[in-house]
Amino acid sequence: xxxxxxxxxxxxxxxxxxxxxxxxxxxxxxxxxxxxxxxxxxxxxxxxxxxxxxxxxxxxxxxxxxxxxxxxxxxxxxxxxxxxxxxxxxxxxxxxxxxxxxxxxxxxxxxxxxxxxxxxxxxxxxxxxxxxxxxxxxxxxxxxxxxxxxxxxxxxxxxxxxxxxxxxxxxxxxxxxxxxxxxxxxxxxxxxxxxxxxxxxxxxxxxxxxxxxxxxxxxxxxxxxxxxxxxxxxxxxxxxxxxxxxxxxxxxxxxxxxxxxxxxxxxxxxxxxxxxxxxxxxxxxxxxxxxxxxxxxxxxxxxxxxxxxxxxxxxxxxxxxxxxxxxxxxxxxxxxxxxxxxxxxxxxxxxxxxxxxxxxxxxxxxxxxxxxxxxxxxxxxxxxxxxxxxxxxxxxxxxxxxxxxxxxxxxxxxxxxxxxxxxxxxxxxxxxxxxxxxxxxxxx
Amino acid sequence: xxxxxxxxxxxxxxxxxxxxxxxxxxxxxxxxxxxxxxxxxxxxxxxxxxxxxxxxxxxxxxxxxxxxxxxxxxxxxxxxxxxxxxxxxxxxxxxxxxxxxxxxxxxxxxxxxxxxxxxxxxxxxxxxxxxxxxxxxxxxxxxxxxxxxxxxxxxxxxxxxxxxxxxxxxxxxxxxxxxxxxxxxxxxxxxxxxxxxxxxxxxxxxxxxxxxxxxxxxxxxxxxxxxxxxxxxxxx
Numbered sequence: 001x002x003x004x005x006x007x008x009x010x011x012x013x014x015x016x017x018x019x020x021x022x023x024x025x026x027x028x029x030x031x032x033x034x035x036x037x038x039x040x041x042x043x044x045x046x047x048x049x050x051x052x053x054x055x056x057x058x059x060x061x062x063x064x065x066x067x068x069x070x071x072x073x074x075x076x077x078x079x080x081x082x083x084x085x086x087x088x089x090x091x092x093x094x095x096x097x098x099x100x101x102x103x104x105x106x107x108x109x110x111x112x113x114x115x116x117x118x119x120x121x122x123x124x125x126x127x128x129x130x131x132x133x134x135x136x137x138x139x140x141x142x143x144x145x146x147x148x149x150x151x152x153x154x155x156x157x158x159x160x161x162x163x164x165x166x167x168x169x170x171x172x173x174x175x176x177x178x179x180x181x182x183x184x185x186x187x188x189x190x191x192x193x194x195x196x197x198x199x200x201x202x203x204x205x206x207x208x209x210x211x212x213x214x215x216x217x218x219x220x221x222x223x224x225x226x227x228x229x230x231x232x233x234x235x236x237x238x239x240x241x242x243x244x245x246x247x248x249x250x251x252x253x254x255x256x257x258x259x260x261x262x263x264x265x266x267x268x269x270x271x272x273x274x275x276x277x278x279x280x281x282x283x284x285x286x287x288x289x290x291x292x293x294x295x296x297x298x299x300x301x302x303x304x305x306x307x308x309x310x311x312x313x314x315x316x317x318x319x320x321x322x323x324x325x326x327x328x329x330x331x332x333x334x335x336x337x338x339x340x341x342x343x344x345x346x347x348x349x350x351x352x353x354x355x356x357x358x359x360x361x362x363x364x365x366x367x368x369x370x371x372x373x374x375x376x377x378x379x380x381x382x383x384x385x386x387x388x389x390x391x392x393x394x395x396x397x398x399x400x401x402x403x404x405x406x407x408x409x410x411x412x413x414x415x416x417x418x419x420x421x422x423x424x425x426x427x428x429x430x431x432x433x434x435x436x437x438x439x440x441x442x443x444x
Numbered sequence: 445x446x447x448x449x450x451x452x453x454x455x456x457x458x459x460x461x462x463x464x465x466x467x468x469x470x471x472x473x474x475x476x477x478x479x480x481x482x483x484x485x486x487x488x489x490x491x492x493x494x495x496x497x498x499x500x501x502x503x504x505x506x507x508x509x510x511x512x513x514x515x516x517x518x519x520x521x522x523x524x525x526x527x528x529x530x531x532x533x534x535x536x537x538x539x540x541x542x543x544x545x546x547x548x549x550x551x552x553x554x555x556x557x558x559x560x561x562x563x564x565x566x567x568x569x570x571x572x573x574x575x576x577x578x579x580x581x582x583x584x585x586x587x588x589x590x591x592x593x594x595x596x597x598x599x600x601x602x603x604x605x606x607x608x609x610x611x612x613x614x615x616x617x618x619x620x621x622x623x624x625x626x627x628x629x630x631x632x633x634x635x636x637x638x639x640x641x642x643x644x645x646x647x648x649x650x651x652x653x654x655x656x657x658x659x660x661x662x663x664x665x666x667x668x669x670x671x672x673x674x675x676x677x678x679x680x
Contacts, residue, residue, distance in 0.1 A: 031672065143568070144530060144548075144549040144568060144570070147530050147549060147551075148532065148551075149491060149493065149511040149513060149530070149532065150493075150513075152511070175672075176670075176671060187589075188551070188570040188571055188589045188590050189589055189608060189609075190608065190609060190670070193608075193670040193671065194670060194671050194672050196587075196606070198568065198587060202529075202545055202548040202549055202564065202567040202568045202586075203507070203525060203526035203529045203545040203548040203549070203567075204506075204525070204526070204545075209506070209525075212486050212487075212505075212506045212507065213506075213507070215486060215487055216486065216487040216490050216506070216507040216510050216526075219462065219463065219466045219487040219490045219491060219510075220466075220487075220490050220491030220510060220511055221491070222466070222467060222470060222491075223463070
């Protein structure tokens with residue numbers, strides 16, 4: 001049978017198949033779509049930037065011969081014990097609950113093998129995670145599920161989460177099928193209910209309160225832990241300035257492509273801005289405060305390969321963080337489970353029903369049978385391999401730009417491919433010196 | 445720091461810093477402390493993690509006794525926002541009033557507010573107990589998951605909004621009930637639980653007064669919002 005295209009049928013660009021399916025599902029169920037992953041729509045991204053490499057006026061470094069260092073220190077501004085990471089890629093916060101215990105352990109194993117840090121998530125700190133993570137960042141979220149001062153003290157850094165790129169302004173969500181007995185106990189909730197996490201912190205509102213809150217966290221931990229503040233990319237120019245004023249050692253900036261375990265589709269696709277647009281605003285804020293490279297900036301949301309890493313650093317980030325890519329490295333969306341994805345109404349490469357708890361790869365699930373499919377040691381090795389590749393790729397590009405450290409990359413090493421990217425990234429359109437809006441740009 | 449004859453150390457915040465105080469409380473040289481001149485300072489006695497007795501002689505700012513573990517902390521004054529937030533165990537007593545978010549997310553322990561508690565008292569409570577001698581402001585017990593809140597006076601609007609399994613006992617009037625919060629039958633076990641909390645809070649005579657106990661009504665979750673359905677659109 002000939003395909004619709006072969007028969008000359010025209011698909012609506014506005015009402016495409018995904019839009020039609022969504023309308024049909026809404027009409028049938030009366031419930032909006034909740035899913036995992038991040039924004040799937042095409043948005044201006046690091047793909048829209050290119051490195052120039054070296055030429056007559058720039059000397060490259062010899063690949064495989066000359067050093068290109070990759071280490072980064074996070075959180076040394078206020079006298080805490082900073083985190084030293086060997087590569088500028090950390091693992092983003094993902095909760096036990098959203099992920100299986102095996103997946104959390106694998107993240108810790110993989111990150112530790114290459115000398116970087118992993119991050120807890122909205123559900124407390126598990127033994128598996130602490131035990132297998134050499135460097136662990138403990139999140140303080142609005143829900144405070146499993147929040148324990150002993151864990152604050154056991155962490156290597158604390159991250160106050162104001163939002164995430166997938167849903168700036170939204171709280172968490174964990175549907176009943178993933179609230180196992182252990183998850184329920186850690187979150188002090190009845191097993192099996194649909195759990196709603198708050199979107200605002202329960203004991204502070206606004207930047208002035210945050211200053212006092214950060215001070216309390218420092219007091220509780222005797223000023224030994226660096227304080228990260230994570231924001232979803234919406235108004236980064238102001239949010240970064242306020243976070244720094246509140247005493248953050250590190251700002252984590254998550255673009256709209258950043259993943260989630262469970263959020264409304266409408267929220268994921270329609271709230272927040274791409275990391276490409278957010279990053280320059282954050283860097284500008286830090287530069288105006290004289291804090292660029294003193295308060296470290298960690299960028300996340302859509303990091304896939306070493307080019308994304310290098311471009312984020314060249315734009316002014318000190319490190320990047322990965323979530324979705326880390327899950328894929330563990331085994332998420334593996335074609336070997338193609339048949340099972342089909343049975344779930346999805347396909348390998350498309351699966352995003354992280355909220356559903358039936359992940360064939362055993363990662364976004366609490367089902368003991370499925371979770372047992374993920375070998376934490378093997379999955380950790382895969383993640384470590386992937387992190388090594390990210391680093392090698394970024395080094396390759398940095399050497400081509402003549403840089404002996406990844407942090408020496410700079411905006412001048414790049415050009416934009418599109419007018420939109422040039423306007424957002426503030427990197428000139430290729431072949432020109434044009435940055436749309438540069439002449440009128442003030443405070444964002 | 446000055447040692448008093450009874451083995452109590454006196455710590456004067458007029459001449460020393462909160463940082464010095466908390467460092468001492470985290471590695472204590474004695475078991476009892478009196479803190480003078482707190483003058484509304486923030487994070488006073490935050491992060492105590494052993495059974496110290498700490499008496500604070502005056503008003504405190506934000507997050508006094510924050511994340512307390514085992515400490516027996518008394519404020520002879522009023523407390524700012526987030527007193528005993530995320531407390532794990534121990535007892536925190538406020539002789540005066542408490543500002544908003546008192547006992548927020550407390551996982552355990554007992555918070556006693558002898559005066560009034562402001563808005564969002566017991567927000568997201570996770571197993572701790574709170575006894576308010578006076579009145580409690582709006583949005584008390586918002587999203588409270590576990591634990592008990594006793595209010596001897598009135599409670600403001602939006603009581604127990606989106607509450608999970610926490611229990612609320614109110615002796616006075618309730619402004620309005622929040623989403624999914626309902627009045628529940630006061631069973632014998634509930635009455636006993638209430639009585640025990642009043643005793644723990646030092647309100648022994650009231651706990652033994654049957655007519656006083658009769659004045660309380662119990663509130664908790666109707667559990668209608670535990671699973672998402674399309675009927676919920678107007679519930680929040």
